[in-house]
Amino acid sequence: MNMKGVKQLGERLTSGSKPKSNGTHVDSSAIRELAELLEETGLTEIEIEQGGQRLRVSRQTAPVYHGAAPMAAAPAPAAAATPATAVSEAPKRDPANTVNSPMVGTVYVSPEPGKPAFVKVGDSVKEGATLLIVEAMKTMNPILAPKSGTVTEICVKDAQPIEFGQALLVIS
Numbered sequence: 001m002n003m004k005g006v007k008q009l010g011e012r013l014t015s016g017s018k019p020k021s022n023g024t025h026v027d028s029s030a031i032r033e034l035a036e037l038l039e040e041t042g043l044t045e046i047e048i049e050q051g052g053q054r055l056r057v058s059r060q061t062a063p064v065y066h067g068a069a070p071m072a073a074a075p076a077p078a079a080a081a082t083p084a085t086a087v088s089e090a091p092k093r094d095p096a097n098t099v100n101s102p103m104v105g106t107v108y109v110s111p112e113p114g115k116p117a118f119v120k121v122g123d124s125v126k127e128g129a130t131l132l133i134v135e136a137m138k139t140m141n142p143i144l145a146p147k148s149g150t151v152t153e154i155c156v157k158d159a160q161p162i163e164f165g166q167a168l169l170v171i172s
Contacts, residue, residue: 031055045059046058093153098169099143099145099169100168101134101163101166102143105136105161106134106136106160106162107132107133107134107135107143107156107158107168108159109132118131119132120151122150122151123151124148125148126145128144130142130143130145131168132168132169143168149171151169151171154168155167155168155170156168
């Protein structure tokens with residue numbers, strides 16, 4: 001629905017056949033159309049004002065859990081062992097060659113599930129090439145190669161939660 005359609009919908013708000021308690025009329029089909037518009041656009045609330053009358057339609061959305069967060073919390077002993085290993089390996093990495101995460105999120109090594117990874121150990125990459133994707137707040141953010149070189153280490157696994165500044169991979 002475009003802005004003209006929304007404007008026409010607003011004009012219909014006061015032309016309905018059922019009077020409200022204050023004597024004004026509201027077109028129930030207009031409310032249904034607004035609710036459909038919410039669904040189409042993914043918005044949670046729409047408000048239209050026409051002729052001094054205001055109509056707001058909103059919907060509550062249930063929190064979406066992708067299963068990764070509860071599962072990540074469950075294997076605590078394995079998770080505790082991983083940071084200890086990472087700390088002992090960290091001094092071996094040259095900070096100038098390490099690509100770190102610019103944000104908190106979930107890292108993906110391929111553009112889609114089931115597709116080949118962007119890069120693997122031993123691949124040559126050019127500056128600006130996509131190395132990984134970090135999903136943050138439902139936005140896919142490509143992580144680009146800061147320089148040309150060879151991928152010598154991939155420090156993360158697909159669909160792994162990551163922290164700001166965490167080592168993602170090494171390019172030498």
